[in-house]
Amino acid sequence: MGKLVDEFNAYRAKMNEKILASxxxxxxxxxxxxxxxxxxGALSTKVKEMLGLATSMVLRCDDCVKYHLEKCYEQGVTTEEIFELFGVANLVGGTIVIPHTRRAVEYWEELNNSPLN
Incomplete structure (x- = not known):
């Protein structure tokens, strides 16, 4: 993956280890x-990760957005589905979600190893 993804995952793993070691x-x-x-469960893991992503965007948690973007990627969520999800999150969360959407698009591009046009 790219630098953003690698740095996020390394930091997350390191800190989770410290937290759980307590x-x-x-x-x-x-x-x-x-x-x-x-x-x-009654909902697929894919749907649950998409719900996690949408709610994380509305709550404006960039770490959570990155985590759920990666899980969505692993679950085979398409770019078209991601942008529909972004639309829902921005409608529900308001324009304050737009900066998080920008960072989410950047992270999604890195997960897919290609810029979106």
């Missing part, structure tokens, strides 16, 4: 609940 029961349970939430 052996804090609440933090471990939160991490476990997060993992369980995105497993296949």
């Amino acid at each position: 052996d804090n029961k609440v933090m471990k349970r939160i991490y476990s609940l997060d993992t369980l939430t995105y497993q296949e």
Whole structure:
């Protein structure tokens, strides 16, 4: 992948390791609940990751947006689907979401190893 993706994943892994090494029961349970939430169920993992991405955009969490973009990529979400999702997130979240959309497009391009035209 590209530099943005590599740096984000390296930092995330390093810090998650430190957090989990604290052996804090609440933090471990939160991490476990997060993992369980995105497993296949009545909703597919793909749909759950798309929901995670849309809600992360509305909440304006760039780290969460990057994480869910990568998961969406792994689930085979298309660029067309991503842009429809961006439309929903911007409608619900308002124009304050636009800067996060810009960064999301940049990250999505890097995941796909090609600029969008």
